[in-house]
Amino acid sequence: MTPPTAPQAAMARRLPLVLLISAALLWPAAAHAQTLAGPDWAAVLRGWVAAMLALMATIVGLVAGLHHREKPANFLLGMMLSWVVLRAAGASGATGLRPLLMTLLVLCGVQYLLRQMNWKRSWIDHALLIQCLVVPASLLLTGGQVSILATLWQVVLSLELVAAMGWALWLRRLRLEAAADEVQAREFRLMAVLLLPTMLALLAEMALAALNEPLWLSVSPWLSLALPVLMLALGLQLVNGVAHARLDAEKRIAAIEHRMSERIAEVERSHAQLAEQKLEQVTERERKRIAADLHDDLGAKLLTIVHTSESDRISTLAREALEEMRLSVRGLTGKPVHLIDALGDWRAEVVSRLGQANILAEWKSPAEDIEHTFQARSYVQTTRILRESVSNIIKHSGATHATISSAVQEGDFILTIQDNGQGIPTELDGRLDRGHGMASMKSRAKQMHGQCLVESGPGWGTVIRLTIPL
Structure with missing residues (x-):
């Protein structure tokens, strides 16, 4: 009044x-x-x-x-x-x-x-x-x-x-x-x-x-x-x-x-959205700049080592480093990845690595057509979890057979890696996250608002179940 x-x-x-x-x-x-x-x-x-x-x-x-x-x-x-x-x-x-x-x-x-x-x-x-x-x-x-x-x-x-x-x-x-x-x-x-x-x-x-x-x-x-x-x-x-x-x-x-x-609140929301968009644009430009620098400078040098090194070990390490660098660059660019394309990349890499280690790889893709996409960071983290799991199978399990299956259920992507190896040793006192990079895998899953469950026992192998919301 x-x-x-x-x-x-x-x-x-x-x-x-x-x-x-x-x-x-x-x-x-x-x-x-x-x-x-x-x-x-x-x-x-x-x-x-x-x-x-x-x-x-x-x-x-x-x-x-x-x-x-x-x-x-x-x-x-x-x-x-x-x-x-x-x-x-x-x-x-x-x-x-x-x-x-x-x-x-x-x-x-x-x-x-x-x-x-x-x-x-x-x-x-x-x-x-x-x-x-x-x-x-x-x-x-x-x-x-x-x-x-x-x-x-x-x-x-x-x-x-x-x-x-x-x-x-x-x-x-x-x-x-x-x-x-x-x-x-x-x-x-x-x-x-x-x-x-x-x-x-x-x-x-x-x-x-x-x-x-x-x-x-x-x-x-x-x-x-x-x-x-x-x-x-x-x-x-x-x-x-x-x-x-x-x-x-x-x-x-x-x-x-x-x-x-109401108008003031709307203006404040608009201002916050514009500020957030501006920050995202600046961040995106910076990510692309870093990715370009990595690809042009570090990538070129690693590729030179791969082709010129006389040592097979050095060449292999350089090739692995180049793959990791390319994966990091893909995550920095922020471009979404179609899930069906990601499954194709993962299948080719997993089957190739396990085959080189004389381990029979069985890949089970989803029965229905998949039209979902993966965020770039989720694709990078899932790829690293899958690589760590395959590395554990090759280095520590002693397995002869591994099954990798994927499915989409109720808006979640579920990836299961199972081997018939010797399982995680009992010396870890039941703490499955102490060795073989398990803590790193669970941390990566948590960053994607998902979870990574590990089931293992001596003599009946290991099962890793990764669940990620799409």
């Missing part, structure tokens, strides 16, 4: 004091009217209505002063004060002031009713201002004989006010037909309930005054309450509208703040 400004806070602090002063000033007037009229309940009610109208005028004035968009409410304020002064003038017997005050009341009432509908015409403004000059001037020219002319002016002014109410109601009907919704319909029904009885009361009062004076004298005090009650209702409508506008503004502010927080 927006904190009030200094002028708003000052006006809010003065409001209780203004209301108390207004009530204190108007209470004697209401009590005096009751004393003069005796049991005249219409006079008592008019006194209380005048007091409430003065309080409402104070509230309307504060609303108009604090809210720039409610400037037309100043006309409602003038309308209310005109009626209060008009009643006081009537109670004191100053009947000559009634047309003057009625002129001011009509000016403010017509302007408020039309401005409330955003309907403004300059000729109406000029006519109302000219009327404010013509009425007192015509009364002064009569030389004090104002009864007939004052009555005539009062009828004309009452008809103007009735016409303004009818036109305002018609404008609301046109607005309802142009944009029919529940809010417009509710406002139209409310204004119809407020304006139609007031119009009928004003017309009935004028008709009775012309046709039946005794009946007019008895009914007029009650009919004259319709206009102040209308002004009280318009004031309440104004205050209610301002309160609802404040609630709507708070809801819109809350919605805007929510959207802003």
